[in-house]
Amino acid sequence: MKTASPDIGTLKHAQEILKNTFGYDQFRLQQEHAITQALTDKDALVIMPTGGGKSLCYQIPALVKDGACLVISPLISLMKDQVEALKQNGVSAAFLNSSISASEQRQVEEDFMAGQVKLLYVSPEKLMTRDFFNVLKSSTLNLIAVDEAHCISQWGHDFRPEYTKLKFLKEQFPETPIMALTATADKATRNDILSQLNITKAKTFLSSFDRPNLSLAVRPAQKRVEAITDWINSQPEESGIIYCLSRKSTESLAQKLQKQGIDADFYHAGMDPQVKDKVQERFTKDDLKVVCATIAFGMGIDKSNVRWVIHHNLPKNLESYYQEIGRAGRDGVASKTLLFYSYSDVMQLKQFIEEGEQKQLLEAKLQRMQQFAEATSCRRKLLLSYFGEQLEKDCGNCDICKNPPEFIDGLKLAQMALSAVARTQQKVGTRMLIDILRGSGRNDLFQLGYQNIKTYGVGKAHSYVDWQHYIGQFLNLGLLEIAFDQHNILRITDLGKKALYSEIEVKISKPETQEQRKQRLTPAQPTKKAQQTNALFERLRTLRKQIAESQGVPAYVVFSDSTLQELSTHKPTTDDELLNISGIGQRKADQYGREFIHEIVTFIKEKTLEGEKIKGATHLVTYELLKEGLTPQEIATKRNLNKVTIFSHIATLYEQGRDVDISQYITEDKLEKIITGIEEIGQTEQLRPLFDFFEEKIPYDQLRLAMAVYKRQTKTERT
Ligand code: ADP
Numbered sequence: 001m002k003t004a005s006p007d008i009g010t011l012k013h014a015q016e017i018l019k020n021t022f023g024y025d026q027f028r029l030q031q032e033h034a035i036t037q038a039l040t041d042k043d044a045l046v047i048m049p050t051g052g053g054k055s056l057c058y059q060i061p062a063l064v065k066d067g068a069c070l071v072i073s074p075l076i077s078l079m080k081d082q083v084e085a086l087k088q089n090g091v092s093a094a095f096l097n098s099s100i101s102a103s104e105q106r107q108v109e110e111d112f113m114a115g116q117v118k119l120l121y122v123s124p125e126k127l128m129t130r131d132f133f134n135v136l137k138s139s140t141l142n143l144i145a146v147d148e149a150h151c152i153s154q155w156g157h158d159f160r161p162e163y164t165k166l167k168f169l170k171e172q173f174p175e176t177p178i179m180a181l182t183a184t185a186d187k188a189t190r191n192d193i194l195s196q197l198n199i200t201k202a203k204t205f206l207s208s209f210d211r212p213n214l215s216l217a218v219r220p221a222q223k224r225v226e227a228i229t230d231w232i233n234s235q236p237e238e239s240g241i242i243y244c245l246s247r248k249s250t251e252s253l254a255q256k257l258q259k260q261g262i263d264a265d266f267y268h269a270g271m272d273p274q275v276k277d278k279v280q281e282r283f284t285k286d287d288l289k290v291v292c293a294t295i296a297f298g299m300g301i302d303k304s305n306v307r308w309v310i311h312h313n314l315p316k317n318l319e320s321y322y323q324e325i326g327r328a329g330r331d332g333v334a335s336k337t338l339l340f341y342s343y344s345d346v347m348q349l350k351q352f353i354e355e356g357e358q359k360q361l362l363e364a365k366l367q368r369m370q371q372f373a374e375a376t377s378c379r380r381k382l383l384l385s386y387f388g389e390q391l392e393k394d395c396g397n398c399d400i401c402k403n404p405p406e407f408i409d410g411l412k413l414a415q416m417a418l419s420a421v422a423r424t425q426q427k428v429g430t431r432m433l434i435d436i437l438r439g440s441g442r443n444d445l446f447q448l449g450y451q452n453i454k455t456y457g458v459g460k461a462h463s464y465v466d467w468q469h470y471i472g473q474f475l476n477l478g479l480l481e482i483a484f485d486q487h488n489i490l491r492i493t494d495l496g497k498k499a500l501y502s503e504i505e506v507k508i509s510k511p512e513t514q515e516q517r518k519q520r521l522t523p524a525q526p527t528k529k530a531q532q533t534n535a536l537f538e539r540l541r542t543l544r545k546q547i548a549e550s551q552g553v554p555a556y557v558v559f560s561d562s563t564l565q566e567l568s569t570h571k572p573t574t575d576d577e578l579l580n581i582s583g584i585g586q587r588k589a590d591q592y593g594r595e596f597i598h599e600i601v602t603f604i605k606e607k608t609l610e611g612e613k614i615k616g617a618t619h620l621v622t623y624e625l626l627k628e629g630l631t632p633q634e635i636a637t638k639r640n641l642n643k644v645t646i647f648s649h650i651a652t653l654y655e656q657g658r659d660v661d662i663s664q665y666i667t668e669d670k671l672e673k674i675i676t677g678i679e680e681i682g683q684t685e686q687l688r689p690l691f692d693f694f695e696e697k698i699p700y701d702q703l704r705l706a707m708a709v710y711k712r713q714t715k716t717e718r719t
């Protein structure tokens with residue numbers, strides 16, 4: 001008989017594994033529900049955005065229950081990293097696919113049958129072999145996880161024919177719960193997964209698709225290389241991806257960035273596979289900071305610390321856009337995204353859409369993409385509503401929320417531009433139009449006689465950049481259109497004619513002032529504390545990289561960026577404190593704790609001796625100096641502190657269980673005497689009553705030391 005809910009003990013066990021093995025304090029909402037489902041042997045469909053935490057949904061039940069979990073994944077390149085990440089947490093895991101030799105496979109199978117592997121990752125091809133089927137039949141499965149489950153569906157974007165054969169799983173292993181996982185939420189795909197896996201009764205666990213840690217911004221596609229260079233230089237240590245429209249542009253952009261001294265390379269489907277893999281590997285291992293890529297780059301990347309994504313061109317729809325920006329910030333740490341928008345991209349994408357059944361749909365999707373780029377209210381609201389989710393409040397983390405546009409009446413401006421277009425017999429492009437309006441002395445303008453038309457120079461009061469902004473808006477509003485087949489000249493639309501005759505209103509957003517632009521581009525000065533945290537972060541990042549290299553794994557497998565951030569903010573210096581950091585379980589604390597604590601303490605010491613204040617850490621500097629053999633008096637002199645303060649540091653160190661020899665500073669007799677006093681008074685918080693108790697005859701430093709000894713004694717007696 002199956003029970004409706006796992007007993008309390010089982011859930012508690014799951015919680016313990018979350019904390020002790022993975023180092024996390026809490027489940028995310030749908031994780032707990034999905035895990036509960038698996039623990040009660042029921043099928044589940046888990047839909048979570050990238051970075052939502054799908055893996056734990058099957059990894060934890062796998063560890064709670066007897067037997068092993070089979071994980072089917074189509075992404076061979078990711079299996080190794082996933083298995084490595086599990087091993088780092090002390091979990092026995094292995095993978096089987098065509099990338100390892102037959103004898104290695106044999107070994108894994110033997111270990112698996114001997115019950116020595118808790119999670120086994122296999123490719124669908126491997127799963128279908130008869131030999132492997134026999135292996136499965138002779139082992140105890142506690143769960144079957146089908147990762148990237150949308151690959152089963154013809155509706156999805158990554159259809160894999162081998163996935164359609166997975167139906168046999170339910171037939172052959174009817175008692176074993178199946179968990180399908182995907183980041184694709186559309187209904188058709190969902191239903192397909194359930195029916196093809198034959199788990200139509202499975203419960204669906206759908207998480208919000210919001211990714212609040214990703215900031216959203218859109219900018220006009222002007223001076224892109226300059227803007228990108230500034231962007232990268234403001235965060236030179238962070239890695240990011242720049243998506244480009246064509247293979248050629250990935251190459252040329254990478255080259256331009258390299259010329260600016262940026263560590264960039266390119267990636268596209270037309271490259272030699274080996275070179276391509278190398279680029280991906282260097283990026284994953286933090287050896288390459290920036291990749292200029294076509295959309296071919298992404299599927300096989302598990303790198304959790306991609307800190308930013310830029311779209312050099314407009315994507316063709318919001319699905320692609322969301323998927324691509326989704327590669328940033330999988331570790332939940334704040335990450336930035338930027339989209340460059342130009343009207344000409346829209347026109348080019350329109351031309352790519354071929355005649356056929358889907359034409360209307362594709363055009364409508366492109367239009368939604370364009371609306372997003374032109375939005376004048378919270379972009380995230382718009383984005384999520386496209387995916388059927390309603391956000392109640394404005395997000396506060398998009399460019400519109402941060403800098404709401406101001407609107408102005410643009411009718412006069414529109415009329416200036418439109419009439420100039422009319423008077424040149426609709427023969428000019430944007431540049432010439434602006435030059436006419438601003439009264440430029442350009443040679444060809446004079447040759448064409450445009451200095452004689454009535455609108456020559458009427459727009460002098462506005463800068464060239466402002467006019468670009470206005471004309472962009474007129475295009476967006478549909479007053480003008482670009483004839484791409486005729487050297488991009490501007491033409492007046494029917495709506496434009498109405499504007500010319502003042503029959504409609506024209507509301508446009510105000511262009512940014514120089515001042516606003518400067519403000520937007522210069523990041524706020526970090527506080528002293530933030531600077532310290534950043535400096536420590538960089539040192540821990542370097543340490544992480546050394547460790548990762550020595551083990552041949554990507555850096556984020558050792559510790560995620562969010563774990564590094566917590567380490568640099570909280571600066572743990574004891575094992576207990578270390579285990580309180582999110583992402584550090586017992587195994588990682590054992591393996592890396594010492595090195596990281598050492599780095600943190602060294603940092604604190606250096607900074608403190610340089611005269612900076614670091615909260616809550618001053619006693620550690622004393623500790624370091626004691627270890628170097630200095631006496632309390634010498635330390636007091638060196639640090640320019642009171643000797644009593646140094647003794648109070650020593651007391652704190654002793655209380656924390658650190659290795660200090662307190663008998664050097666207080667005699668046995670004295671200690672005993674004071675402890676009698678403490679017991680008499682019955683409190684260990686304040687020294688003053690104790691001081692009074694001994695009629696002010698015992699100095700404070702001695703009282704403080706005795707108090708520490710008493711506290712440490714009673715603490716050990718309690719535990
Ligand atoms: P997905 O497969 O859904 O893209 P992952 O399983 O790779 O996401 O998880 C994304 C990140 O979130 C990983 O770094 C993971 O360790 C972390 N994570 C998962 N669950 C939790 C949790 N409950 N608390 C904190 N971090 C979590």
Ligand code: ZN
Pocket residue numbers: 377378379380381394395396397398399400401
């Ligand atoms: Zn917003």
